Amino acid sequence: MVFLEFEKPLENLYQQLDKIKQVGEAGDIDVSDKIGELEKKIKQTRKDIYSNLTGWQKVQLSRHPERPYTMYYINQMCKKFVELHGDRYFKDDKAIVGGLANIDGINVVIMGHQKGVNTKMRQYRNFGMANPEGYRKALRLMKLAERFNLPVVTLIDTPGAYPGIEAEERGQAEAIARNLFEMAQLKVPILCYVIGEGASGGAIGLGLGDRVYMLENTWYSVISPESCSSILWRSWDYKEQAAEALKLTPDHMSEFGIIDGIVKEPLGGAHSLPDEMAKLLKRHLKKELSELMELSPEDRIKARINKYSTMGVYSRKKTTTEEKV
Amino acid sequence: MGWFKRLKDGIITSTKDKKEAPDGLWYKCGRCKEASTMKEVRENFHKCPHCNYHIRIGSHDYFDLIFDGKYEEIIDDLLAEDFLEFTDLKSYKERLEAAKKKTELDDSMSVAVGKVNKQPLVIAAMDFSFIGGSMGSVMGEKISLAIDYCLETHTPFMIISKSGGARMMESAYSLMQMAKTSAKLTLLAQAQIPYFSFLTDPTTGGVTASFAMLGDVNFAEPEALIGFAGPRVIKETIKKDLPEGFQRSEFLLDHGFLDFIVDRKDLKTRISDMLSFFPVAAAT
Ligand SMILES: [Zn+2]
Numbered sequence: 086m087v088f089l090e091f092e093k094p095l096e097n098l099y100q101q102l103d104k105i106k107q108v109g110e111a112g113d114i115d116v117s118d119k120i121g122e123l124e125k126k127i128k129q130t131r132k133d134i135y136s137n138l139t140g141w142q143k144v145q146l147s148r149h150p151e152r153p154y155t156m157y158y159i160n161q162m163c164k165k166f167v168e169l170h171g172d173r174y175f176k177d178d179k180a181i182v183g184g185l186a187n188i189d190g191i192n193v194v195i196m197g198h199q200k201g202v203n204t205k206m207r208q209y210r211n212f213g214m215a216n217p218e219g220y221r222k223a224l225r226l227m228k229l230a231e232r233f234n235l236p237v238v239t240l241i242d243t244p245g246a247y248p249g250i251e252a253e254e255r256g257q258a259e260a261i262a263r264n265l266f267e268m269a270q271l272k273v274p275i276l277c278y279v280i281g282e283g284a285s286g287g288a289i290g291l292g293l294g295d296r297v298y299m300l301e302n303t304w305y306s307v308i309s310p311e312s313c314s315s316i317l318w319r320s321w322d323y324k325e326q327a328a329e330a331l332k333l334t335p336d337h338m339s340e341f342g343i344i345d346g347i348v349k350e351p352l353g354g355a356h357s358l359p360d361e362m363a364k365l366l367k368r369h370l371k372k373e374l375s376e377l378m379e380l381s382p383e384d385r386i387k388a389r390i391n392k393y394s395t396m397g398v399y400s401r402k403k404t405t406t407e408e409k410v
Numbered sequence: 411m412g413w414f415k416r417l418k419d420g421i422i423t424s425t426k427d428k429k430e431a432p433d434g435l436w437y438k439c440g441r442c443k444e445a446s447t448m449k450e451v452r453e454n455f456h457k458c459p460h461c462n463y464h465i466r467i468g469s470h471d472y473f474d475l476i477f478d479g480k481y482e483e484i485i486d487d488l489l490a491e492d493f494l495e496f497t498d499l500k501s502y503k504e505r506l507e508a509a510k511k512k513t514e515l516d517d518s519m520s521v522a523v524g525k526v527n528k529q530p531l532v533i534a535a536m537d538f539s540f541i542g543g544s545m546g547s548v549m550g551e552k553i554s555l556a557i558d559y560c561l562e563t564h565t566p567f568m569i570i571s572k573s574g575g576a577r578m579m580e581s582a583y584s585l586m587q588m589a590k591t592s593a594k595l596t597l598l599a600q601a602q603i604p605y606f607s608f609l610t611d612p613t614t615g616g617v618t619a620s621f622a623m624l625g626d627v628n629f630a631e632p633e634a635l636i637g638f639a640g641p642r643v644i645k646e647t648i649k650k651d652l653p654e655g656f657q658r659s660e661f662l663l664d665h666g667f668l669d670f671i672v673d674r675k676d677l678k679t680r681i682s683d684m685l686s687f688f689p690v691a692a693a694t
Binding site for chain 1 (some may be wrong): 488491493495498499547548550554576577580581586592593594618621622623632638640643653657661665685689
């Protein structure tokens with residue numbers, strides 16, 4: 086088990102539990118009372134820690150090395166999954182995966198950012214930072230979904246679109262922009278979940294949908310707290326303050342009306358009970374899909390565009406003519 | 411809607427009462443270091459008379475260069491709000507106040523309607539001097555309302571981009587302006603109203619990754635920095651020096667993301683030529 090810094094009290098308790106279990110296994114003494122007591126304590130401590138997380142702690146949780154990624158959810162939720170590769174122009178981006186999936190009898194096209202589970206795979210997946218071909222693969226799959234009237238599900242988990250020379254040469258900006266343009270008018274339902282990190286253009290490139298939800302321990306922002314700190318505070322040391330200032334937590338996003346709601350995680354975060362998390366996500370997703378599929382494509386697109394059209398906060402200047410009114 | 415009422419009321423703000431630099435003042439080119447008078451620079455379309463460097467200019471300078479004389483400013487009553495109470499070294503509120511004072515503008519975008527060789531056009535143009543031309547809720551709403559205006563009046567639309575990207579101090583709201591503006595542009599496309607995207611130095615981040623790359627025609631000024639990630643971020647990520655001319659207009663033209671590059675002296679003619687190919691049926 087990997088413990089984050091703010092989970093240290095938990096780590097101590099788990100260590101005590103291990104020791105007592107060893108004593109118990111050694112024989113003579115009955116430790117079941119002690120074990121029960123410790124397990125209770127662990128539960129309470131977990132509750133205390135997790136009921137009051139700061140923005141930065143949510144960011145840390147969203148990056149927990151044991152947190153489930155897109156492929157985990159796909160494998161857990163889908164009876165059948167046929168992965169489809171490639172953007173048909175340049176190559177297959179390993180940082181975005183997707184394909185045809187069957188979720189309890191519902192056929193969908195599902196896709197998402199994919200991070201690697203170990204050092205080697207993290208490199209292979211480019212840390213979940215997609216190149217233009219990733220966004221173009223995603224768009225190809227969405228168009229496939231549209232042609233065959235299959236709803237689209239996207240899982241968002243990226244520290245950002247990759248900032249590299251080749252990415253610029255091949256049009257990172259154009260690829261993301263094109264996705265936004267096409268997703269706005271896609272005839273089939275689009276259902277999006279932020280399952281980890283929702284950083285900037287790299288996230289929204291898969292994130293324009295009829296409904297957008299965030300898992301409980303995730304974040305969504307125009308910029309990562311680290312980059313924000315380096316630009317606005319001119320130092321990398323203000324990431325905690327930046328995380329607070331950006332108001333990037335699911336609670337804030339929900340309050341602002343930028344997302345449609347929050348999917349609860351098991352106590353201790355998605356990584357503590359990943360299979361339970363996958364069940365919760367599947368249940369949520371099925372309900373949402375059935376609601377979205379009842380609408381006509383025209384109504385769905387109209388509502389989708391209306392939703393985004395009203396996003397923004399500003400005031401109106403008082404002019405002499407308006408004051409008269 | 412604000413703009414509609416103001417138009418009916420006949421309130422026309424032509425060129426904002428901007429302070430023109432006195433003709434006698436000297437301009438020293440940042441690139442070739444040669445000096446010219448402000449008069450020479452202005453008569454040369456705000457370019458260095460010695461090396462043709464395109465000096466960064468503001469929204470109203472472009473309106474003056476492109477429109478036939480008079481134009482009407484529309485959608486000019488929106489103000490940014492510090493609704494997140496965002497504070498870094500300064501508060502967003504203070505940044506807004508300072509920018510307003512410095513530029514005498516309300517935000518980083520102005521919208522105007524006018525004629526280009528007698529052909530109507532709506533232009534939404536950015537001011538880099540206002541918090542780096544950053545895109546927040548006001549810019550998003552101005553673009554959105556400008557598109558509504560174009561849909562109602564069947565007028566072609568152009569955005570002049572000059573921006574560091576999304577405005578961090580509005581966090582996810584600024585990110586959502588990418589979705590908002592792109593979604594609204596689909597309505598123009600459906601109505602067969604042309605949208606021109608004109609990219610000037612610099613155009614990066616969320617602006618490039620949304621409406622700036624979505625023109626029916628994308629074109630740029632020479633040597634403008636255009637990209638998704640900023641050069642500094644790329645350099646820090648790949649830990650290598652960037653090639654000469656990387657992310658400049660000529661680089662983007664070569665890689666297929668621009669239709670052409672236009673010298674500022676030919677700008678008006680080129681826009682006028684393009685408009686003649688996209689006749690828009692009059693509003694019913
Ligand atoms: Zn010069």
